[in-house]
Amino acid sequence: MKLSAAEEASKTGGGLPFQIRGSLQTLLSLKLLRPDDPAFFTALLEKVAHAPDFFRNAPIVLDGAAVKAKSPDCLAQIVERLKEHRLVPVGLQNGSAEWNEAAVALGLAIFGAGGASTAEPAAVGRSGSAAKAASALKPAGKVIREPVRGGQQVVAADGDLVVMAPVSAGAEVAAAGHIHVYAPLRGRAFAGMNGDETAMIFCEQLHAELLSIAGIHQVSEEIDTRLLGKRVRATLAGEGLKLEPLP
Amino acid sequence: MSKVIVVTSGKGGVGKTTSAAALGTALALRGKKTVIIDFDVGLRNLDLIMGCERRVVFDFINVINDGIRLNQALIKDKRVDNLSILPTSQTRDKDALSQEGVEKVIEELRKEFDYIICDSPAGIERGAYMALYHADEAIVVTNPEVSSVRDSDRILGILSSKSKRAEHGDEPVKTHLLLTRYDLDRVQRGEMLKLDDVLEILAIPVLGVIPQCGSVLQASNLGMPVVLDDKSKAGQAYKDAASRLLGDEVELRYVNPEKRGLVDWLFRRSA
Numbered sequence: 001m002k003l004s005a006a007e008e009a010s011k012t013g014g015g016l017p018f019q020i021r022g023s024l025q026t027l028l029s030l031k032l033l034r035p036d037d038p039a040f041f042t043a044l045l046e047k048v049a050h051a052p053d054f055f056r057n058a059p060i061v062l063d064g065a066a067v068k069a070k071s072p073d074c075l076a077q078i079v080e081r082l083k084e085h086r087l088v089p090v091g092l093q094n095g096s097a098e099w100n101e102a103a104v105a106l107g108l109a110i111f112g113a114g115g116a117s118t119a120e121p122a123a124v125g126r127s128g129s130a131a132k133a134a135s136a137l138k139p140a141g142k143v144i145r146e147p148v149r150g151g152q153q154v155v156a157a158d159g160d161l162v163v164m165a166p167v168s169a170g171a172e173v174a175a176a177g178h179i180h181v182y183a184p185l186r187g188r189a190f191a192g193m194n195g196d197e198t199a200m201i202f203c204e205q206l207h208a209e210l211l212s213i214a215g216i217h218q219v220s221e222e223i224d225t226r227l228l229g230k231r232v233r234a235t236l237a238g239e240g241l242k243l244e245p246l247p
Numbered sequence: 248m249s250k251v252i253v254v255t256s257g258k259g260g261v262g263k264t265t266s267a268a269a270l271g272t273a274l275a276l277r278g279k280k281t282v283i284i285d286f287d288v289g290l291r292n293l294d295l296i297m298g299c300e301r302r303v304v305f306d307f308i309n310v311i312n313d314g315i316r317l318n319q320a321l322i323k324d325k326r327v328d329n330l331s332i333l334p335t336s337q338t339r340d341k342d343a344l345s346q347e348g349v350e351k352v353i354e355e356l357r358k359e360f361d362y363i364i365c366d367s368p369a370g371i372e373r374g375a376y377m378a379l380y381h382a383d384e385a386i387v388v389t390n391p392e393v394s395s396v397r398d399s400d401r402i403l404g405i406l407s408s409k410s411k412r413a414e415h416g417d418e419p420v421k422t423h424l425l426l427t428r429y430d431l432d433r434v435q436r437g438e439m440l441k442l443d444d445v446l447e448i449l450a451i452p453v454l455g456v457i458p459q460c461g462s463v464l465q466a467s468n469l470g471m472p473v474v475l476d477d478k479s480k481a482g483q484a485y486k487d488a489a490s491r492l493l494g495d496e497v498e499l500r501y502v503n504p505e506k507r508g509l510v511d512w513l514f515r516r517s518a
Contacts (some may be wrong), residue, residue: 007252062442146419147403147450148405148408149400149401149403149404149405149407150397150400150401150404151401151404151405152404164264165450166448166450168400168404169400169448170397170400170401184447
């Protein structure tokens with residue numbers, strides 16, 4: 001049996017024919033240092049040749065930090081030639097007003113002042129492997145043993161967050177991965193904060209003000225009262241959160 | 248070894264100053280050299296509660312900013328040996344509390360006193376930060392109602408992150424719950440939170456439960472710390488709390504309904 005689009009929509013619970021959600025992507029950025037250097041593309045293609053699969057159709061953000069004082073006349077040609085070589089320029093960051101204008105005219109997006117990403121182009125060589133080694137030593141995730149009180153925020157920017165004490169009303173806990181609270185959870189919990197839809201929230205006693213997984217949230221009022229005070233696991237299921245008691 | 252204890256709450260009007268005065272007095276009665284400092288610059292009340300408002304010449308702020316010696320500002324209590332009060336200024340504001348100034352005063356007091364009780368202003372602004380910054384222990388004064396409990400929770404978070412001990416990575420500030428205005432009748436009618444409800448949320452050890460008692464207001468109006476009123480239940484409860492602070496094991500009183508005699512029952516009926 002086939003369902004009409006409207007029936008499909010009502011079945012999944014949403015009224016809109018689309019869904020808007022924040023998501024965080026890692027993009028390559030190409031910092032322009034000497035764009036008018038005749039060897040620019042020869043050198044670039046040499047880099048690409050090392051990992052053709054990695055670069056094929058890869059979205060690229062152009063970084064104008066080093067060249068914004070110069071004229072953006074070369075931008076159109078760079079965009080054109082990148083496309084020829086199956087690289088997809090999607091936007092510009094760190095440009096001047098003039099550069100931004102030129103980028104918009106070419107159909108590129110303007111990225112806000114890039115924080116961490118600005119350092120990335122240089123990281124292709126030796127410093128790249130050094131950064132990787134450092135991150136391998138750093139334990140992913142965080143373990144908190146003290147109560148998280150109202151007004152406090154605890155964030156595990158990569159990995160899981162384990163809290164072995166109560167999370168008070170008015171407190172916020174967030175993690176890139178799962179969140180485990182081995183005590184009452186009375187505050188707000190944000191799992192999969194970078195968009196990981198497989199992230200889950202586990203708690204020993206559910207009294208949360210808000211649960212969120214990959215940007216989809218449920219407030220306290222929407223939580224089945226039979227689950228309050230229980231050991232619960234929250235997962236993302238389609239358009240909403242699914243809460244089930246833990247055995 | 249001297250101890251700095253902050254009496255704090257976040258919320259106003261829960262009984263911080265009354266509790267600081269009562270506990271400080273009770274500690275002094277036990278032979279400990281004790282000083283109570285008023286950190287509520289601009290809204291000074293401790294001197295009133297302690298009945299020494301007519302003896303204030305110099306204050307805490309003069310010591311910090313105007314080169315007045317500490318001994319010129321300290322007021323010795325006339326009723327209790329070992330007890331001193333450091334009043335604050337009524338005309339200045341919290342900005343007059345400089346970090347270095349407060350530090351210097353506390354360090355000087357540490358040399359002379361066993362217990363330094365810091366009576367914190369309400370709120371989580373500068374005055375409250377200054378009062379809790381040097382604390383070794385904290386007494387969190389809470390009323391049995393939800394907004395007070397939530398504010399206490401917030402203050403506990405600040406104690407664990409913004410105190411000197413937290414900043415230096417030392418052993419955390421030892422926290423105590425002091426539940427005040429505990430009206431057993433209203434608790435039993437479900438109009439107020441039970442001690443257990445408060446403990447479940449705040450999850451810190453209880454130092455004392457002070458029963459709702461008319462003697463507290465009366466003592467305040469007389470400028471007499473309530474522990475000096477031998478007939479007051481609240482005064483007894485504060486003395487118990489001070490004993491626990493000194494490490495004694497004392498059973499909690501006034502948290503369970505008393506068995507009432509017929510006379511008492513009749514009296515309450517007619518009241």
